[in-house]
Amino acid sequence: MSEAVAELPAQASSWSGFRSAQIGWRNLWRNKRRTWLTSGGIAFAILLVMFSMAMQHGQYAAMMENATTLISGHVQVQATQYIDSERFEHTIDEASVLRRQLLALPDVVAIAPRVEAFALVSSDERSFAAQILGIDVAAEAATVRLLDMIDDGRVPAGPDEAVIGEKLARNLDVAVGGELVILGAQKHGGVAALVVNVVGIISSGMPDLDRSLLLMPIAAVQNAFGLGDEVHTLAIRIASLEDSAAVTKQLASRVPADITVRNWNEVLPGLEQAIEVDRLGGLIMYGLIIILVTFSVVNTFIMLVFERTREFGMLLAIGMRPFGIVGLVLWEAFFVWLVGAAIGAGIAIAIILGLADVGLYMGEAMEAMAAQYYMPPRLYPAFTTEVLLVSPLILLLGTQLAALIPALRIRRLRPVEALRSE
Amino acid sequence: MSDVVVRCSGVTRTYQDNAVPVVALQGVDFVVKRGEFVSLAGPSGSGKTTLLNLIGGLDRPDSGTVEVDGVTLNDLSESELSDLRLHQMGFVFQSYNLIPVLSAQENVEFIMQLQGVAADERRERASSLLKDLGLASMAGRRPGELSGGQQQRAAVARAIVTNPVLLLADEPSANLDSGTTQELLELLRTLNERQGVTIITATHDPMVMGYSKRQVNLRDGEIVEDNSSRAA
Incomplete structure (x- = not known):
């Protein structure tokens, strides 16, 4: 580095906080229609995934509770040999x-x-x-x-x-x-x-x-x-099914060595497998929705970076570093996400809380089928931390990546060429 | 401190235009001393904007050297050029190029923020400068709410608020009417004469040439005339 330039103060990083966020927020509203469309896509994806996930989790909770309180109990205690051989004398x-x-x-x-x-x-x-x-x-x-x-x-x-x-x-x-x-x-x-x-x-x-x-x-x-x-069996009901793993462990420490304590998922492995298969199916669907929305965000930010190339050239010309400009774009992506997430999550939470007491009736045709799978006739959404956080956070990551991909082009931008672009 | 602010030696630059090489500058030697007000004149394609861009570190020469305030730009990385532009140079563009989502005051403060100037000082310096340039009542307005002349004055404020060694202006009057151009040129002249700011403009506007103390004419990438003795 030239000594004369080395003596210059380094470019301040403090600017990247408030002012950068402020510019990002204001840039968001330069093309309102595009912002609403992009945020709308994010909102829709978050609403769909949050609601589906809440219903899915509610359904699993109902299946587990129904199945375990039907016959097996939440936890079972049996002689280890009886579990292995089911012979009467054990x-x-x-x-x-x-x-x-x-x-x-x-x-x-x-x-x-x-x-x-x-x-x-x-x-x-x-x-x-x-x-x-x-x-x-x-x-x-x-x-x-x-x-x-x-x-x-x-x-x-x-x-x-x-x-x-x-x-x-x-x-x-x-x-x-x-x-x-x-x-x-x-x-x-x-x-x-x-x-x-x-x-x-x-x-x-x-x-x-x-x-x-x-x-x-x-x-x-x-x-x-x-x-x-x-x-042969001590079938146990515990205060909360959610704690069954911990209680199983606690019980296991209190029984003789030849006795085994099993949690519901060991007693009813088919139920857990059915839940896992369904959960995997759900995750694939959610993943596809999120990927689709992320592509629309990529498209938005490709357009945005092309449209503002001249402006970025000006920022480079007055001495802003490329990563500072990438930061502006990422702030804008953050706010696009924030608007979408606030709307999508807000509506989803309102629907989930609204259905929490009354449940969603599956209809007569579904009622008989539901019974076969330990399902109640009404499904109640479950409002868990996973439901609340997973889709908004994945989409936050998705929008940041979607903005970063085109924004990285700014790193290769030469001010003189950028200033010439229309 | 050297008396020379800009020294270009044997500078050449060739562009590719649809795979056709276009010689923009061929072996230009050019020196600007501290406190000069120079206009680079010439027809379109003569190389005046290219020379201005090379002096501003926005572009790199194919051969030859460009020095600004004793620093050879050829040796600098992109980051170093950024820092040099931020701290030593001010730019005024043809189409103002203010940040559209920031007010005039915020635009002027922005560059100081990049430099790490404290918030109170930023506010004070920006307000004071905008007041000096007759924009005090417009400080809170965004570029879209300002006339062309007001925008260009705000752009000048942004360019000089950091007390640069060199002010580079590319066709600063291109989008202004003659009255507003005259106001701008009076402003540049005041900056040059009272504050000693070295100014180089690329222009084909006779009015701008008339205000500069020195006119350098280019044609086909070469300096064909350098009138360094003229006064405004």
């Missing part, structure tokens, strides 16, 4: 003691102990294999909604009462008031035999369950199958 010993200990934890709301056995169930003339589920009726009702699905009759109260699946009842040709004989194998090899009265029919809408389920009071099943104070 039980949790002294289950009532463990249940009391876990119930004492602050995040645990309810625990439903369950005994699960397979047996032959016979009516007068027919026999079918059934899954016997021994339940504590009060604990079950506090943990999941399984008993709400009894659409004929009532919950089993006594040791000789049972509720059976609607299709199993049809197969056995029994109704409420009918009698069934249950024959199974005890833990230590003896014969488990029970005679029960059907007091209710359960209709879950899930074919496997309706074809095989037989619910009975847990004590009767434990007695008949020689289990004592043993269960």
